[in-house]
Amino acid sequence: MRLEVGNILIKDIQFGDRTEVKEGVLFVNRDELAKVAGEDDRIASVEVYLAKPGEEIRIIPVKDVIEPRIKVSGKGGVFPGLISKVDTVGEGRTHVLKGAAVVTTGRIVGFQEGVIDMAGPGAEYTPFSKTMNVVLKIEPVEGLHQHEHERVVRLAGLRAAEYLGRAGQNVEPDHIEVYETKPLLEQVKEYPDLPKVVYVYMLQTQGLLHNSYVYGVDAKQIIPTFIYPTEVMDGAIVSGNCVSACDKNPTYIHQNNPVIHDLYERHGKDLNFIGCVITNENVTLADKERSSNMTAKLVEFLGADGVIISEEGFGNPDTDLVMNCYKIEEKGIKTVLITDEYAGRDGASQSLADSTEKGDAVVSTGNANEIIKLPPMKTVIGYPEVADIIAGGTDGSLAEDGSITAELQIIIGSTNELGYGFLTAKGR
C-alpha cells in the first residue's frame, strides 16, 4: 500500500465568508461549519471558536482533537465506516491541513475529558497548544444517554474535520511525503538483510469513554488483526475514548501516529517495517488472554524479529501490555514497550499495575500523577468547574481566581503513550 500525504502548511486561521485556504491561511465560514457539525437531531447547539498558540485561552473539557484531512485520490474517504463508506483506505493521495486541528468540547460526558491551555506552563505539556485550533462547543439535546452523547459529539468532530479538510482538496501542498508498505512477501524481499519489525498497536476498549473504533467497528469486538500503516493515516482508527486525558490517543495522534512515522524514518536503513497489528484492551481475563495470544501468534506468523508495543491508558491495561510483552518475548521476538507511569504525586510508588521480567526495554512517557499549577486564562471555552471532577483533579482543584492545581493527568496528551511528546520520568 502506497500513500502520498500532501501537507498544506496552515500558518493562521480566521473566520471568513467562505471556507478556504489562501496562502497558508485557513478561512472558516463559522455558520456553515456549525451547520455541518450540527447535522444531527440529537445536537441542540454548536458554537465555533478559534484558539491560537500563545493566546490566553483554556479549553475544558476537551473530548477529542482531529486533524482536517481529505482524500484526493485513491479509494474511499476519511474516517471510513463512520462518516465515509467502509472502503479500505491508505492508498492514493491525501491532503492535510498541517498545523490546524478541530477540538471538541461541551458538557461533560464522564470523568475523563481534559484540558488544553494555549499559553502558560500547561501549554508545554500538550501538543495542541501548538496547533491552530477550531474549537466546537457541542451541546446535545436534553436527556441523551451517556453512550449516545459520546457518539454524537465524536461524529460531529469527524464531520467538522472532513469539512475543513475539503478546503485543501485543490490546494498545492507545501510538501509531499510518500509512505509505502508492500504485501508481506514482497516487503520481506525488498530488504532481506534488515530485521523485520512489527508495530503492536494497543487500542483502549474498556467501555464508555474508553473505546476506539476501527473502520467503524468498536475495537472491543475485534480479534487482533493486521493493518497497513497508511490506513491509519486516512482515519481508519478513531478515538471514542477519554481514558484519562494525558494518555488517551486523540484521533489526531492516531492520524499522525509517531511510532509509525519514526519506524518509516528508519525503514530500509536499519529495519524493515512490515506493518501493524492492532489489538484491544478489554476488561475480562478471557478477553485479555485471547487477544494477547492472538497478537503473539500473528506477530510470529508475520516473521517479526522485533516489535514496538504501545499502551493506551493505565492500570487495567498494564496487564494487556505485560501479557503482550511476555508472550511475544517467549517466542524469541524482541520487544520495546511504551508506557506512562502512575508513581504517585511524590513519585515514590511503583508505576505500573503489572510486571514481567521480560519487559527489559521500556520507554517512559512521564509520571501522570505529578502536580501542575495552571494559572488563570483570560478566556475559558467550556466549563472550568469540571476541573474538580475530571480524572487527575480533586475537590478544590479550581481556585477562585480561575487557576487549576491538579495532576498532569488532566492535560490532553501530556503523557501520550504513542510517544508523541518529549516527557519522560527518571529515577532520582
Added chain:
Amino acid sequence: MTIRIVHYINQFFAGIGGEEKADHKPEVREGAVGPGIAFQQAFGEEAKIVATVICGDSYFNENMAAATDEVIGMIEKNKPDLVLCGPAFNAGRYGIACGAVAEAVVDRLGVPVVSGMYPENPGVDLYKKSAYIIETSNSAAGMRKAVAPMARLALKLARGEEIGSPEEEGYIPRGIRQNQFASERGSKRAVEMLIKKLKGEEYTTEYPMPVFDRVTPGAAIKDIKKAKIALVSSGGPVPKGNPDRIESSSASKFGKYSLQGIDDLNPENSETAHGGYDPVYANEDLDRVLPVDVLKEMEREGEIGSLHEYWYATVGNGTSVANAKRFAAEIAKDLLAAGVDGVILTST
C-alpha cells in the same frame, strides 16, 4: 550569607568511645567535630558547621522515638539550612540513626539532608526516599572519598540548585520518579532502543519493571454461619452525591458508610465515583460493584453470621500504591476493632 550546617554523628566518630560508650545520650557541641573538620575544609567560606549533635548508636536505636525528639530539638535550635548525617559506611545501627534523623529533619523541619552509606547498610532501604544518601565504601577508610561528593551535594541543596541524576551526583537512587523533557520524542526513543536491542547492543530501559509484594491468603473461615462479613471496594461505590468527594482518579482518601436501613443499592441512594470504567451499569444498580442485596439476603437467611454495619470505599483508578497501603492499614484497624471475621473485596 554563610550557609548554616548542623552535623549528626555517633559516639565513635566523636571520639568518645566504641561499643562500650554506645549508650551515650544526645549532646550538642559547637562547631565541627571529628569528620566534620574535613567537611568544613571542603565547604571553605561558603558554609559553616555551626553545631555537631552526637548520640550513641545503642541509645538511639533502643529509644528511637525519644532520641529522635531530643536530637531534632538540638538541631532545630541551631537553625540549619542543611543537615549532614554521618557518613555511616556499613555500620548498621549508625546508618539507621542517620536515616531516622534525616527523615525527621526533612518531615518536621523541612530542611534538606545529605548522608552517606554503603549500599548494603540497612539504613539505605529504610530512608533513601527521605534523604540523599551518597554511596560510600564499607568502612571509615573511605572517609576522604565520601567527603567530596557529600559536601558538593550539600552545597547544591542548600543553594536550592537543581539536583542531577544519581550517576551525576553519586547518591544512591531513591526510587523517586521525576518528570523531565527528553531531547527526542518517546516514539523515536523507542525505535532507537529497538534497533539497539535487535543489534545486540547495550541499551538502558527508562523504567525498570517493578517487583510486587505477594500477599499470603488468610486461613479459611471455620464457620461462615457465625462470621461477621464486611464489604470493602476500590470500585468507587459511594452514597449518592459522593459526600466525601473521593477523586475519580488518584484517590487521596477512602470513605466509611453506614448500611443501616439499606437492603439494596439503587440509583437513588448510591453511585460510583470511579473514573476508570464505564459507570453506566454501575450507576443503574450499584449492587453490581458492591453486592449489598445478596449479602443482606444471606444475613437474613442465616447463611452468614452478620454483615458489618459499614462499607468502605475508595477509587483504585491511578491511585498510588503508597496511598492504597495507607487506606488498607486504616480500614483493617477499623475492621479488627469491629470484630469482623472476613472481608469481601471488590474492584471494578
